[in-house]
Amino acid sequence: MIFPMIPFDFVLRVSIQSLLFILVMTALLFLPAGTFLYWEGWAFLAAFLIPTVFITLYLYKNDPALLKRRMKRGEQRPIERMIMAILSVLLTVSFVFAALDHRFGWSQVPWQAVVIADVLIVLGFSIVFLTFKVNTYTSRVIEIDKGQKVITTGPYAIVRHPMYLGSTIMILATPVALGSWWTLIGFALVIPFIMLRAVDEEKLLTKGLPGYAAYRKKVTYRLVPGVW
Numbered sequence: 001m002i003f004p005m006i007p008f009d010f011v012l013r014v015s016i017q018s019l020l021f022i023l024v025m026t027a028l029l030f031l032p033a034g035t036f037l038y039w040e041g042w043a044f045l046a047a048f049l050i051p052t053v054f055i056t057l058y059l060y061k062n063d064p065a066l067l068k069r070r071m072k073r074g075e076q077r078p079i080e081r082m083i084m085a086i087l088s089v090l091l092t093v094s095f096v097f098a099a100l101d102h103r104f105g106w107s108q109v110p111w112q113a114v115v116i117a118d119v120l121i122v123l124g125f126s127i128v129f130l131t132f133k134v135n136t137y138t139s140r141v142i143e144i145d146k147g148q149k150v151i152t153t154g155p156y157a158i159v160r161h162p163m164y165l166g167s168t169i170m171i172l173a174t175p176v177a178l179g180s181w182w183t184l185i186g187f188a189l190v191i192p193f194i195m196l197r198a199v200d201e202e203k204l205l206t207k208g209l210p211g212y213a214a215y216r217k218k219v220t221y222r223l224v225p226g227v228w
Helices: 009-033 039-062 065-071 078-104 109-132 162-178 186-190 190-208 212-218
Strands: none
Touching: 009 039, 009 078, 039 065, 039 078, 039 162, 078 162, 078 186, 078 190, 109 162, 109 186, 109 190, 162 186, 162 190, 186 190
């Protein structure tokens, strides 16, 4: 059997959420742009959606438990609910502004820069994928799951939050990929909240996950080697 037996309702939920995500992304980019002749938008969708589909299918086949964790929604703690709400607003506004930038021609981004940015988005996804391969407990929400243990191999041997590193690369590359210099401001504002989320997550893990305090002493950088 190529794929494991997973309940139909879960498969349906994954499919519906994936379809809705694609529709929302398409609407955020092309409705404000006022045209479908927005090649940067199409290239971005390809650079974003192809790795997303690949990772989803990989998890569906090899780690369905992690896929279920990635489908979780609803942070339990107020600070995390606040962070996620702010991130959602910032990202939504930034995508819309990038499309408006294209519509009104505020930025002139060379096609070479757009292509490089799309490559960086794929690179960011690659780091996220490597993180998923070594850590089946990378839940969508911050929590300590039953049986969870500290992971020290793969990208975790370099930084303590490799998934956030991959996400940061994608976020900073996205405005350029969409052909908008101005939107760099909006996407850059996302980074402090990712950092805040990393710090808050570490507090929870240090308190409740045996061995994490020792791991923090061994791997000293959270997000970027040599920087932070």
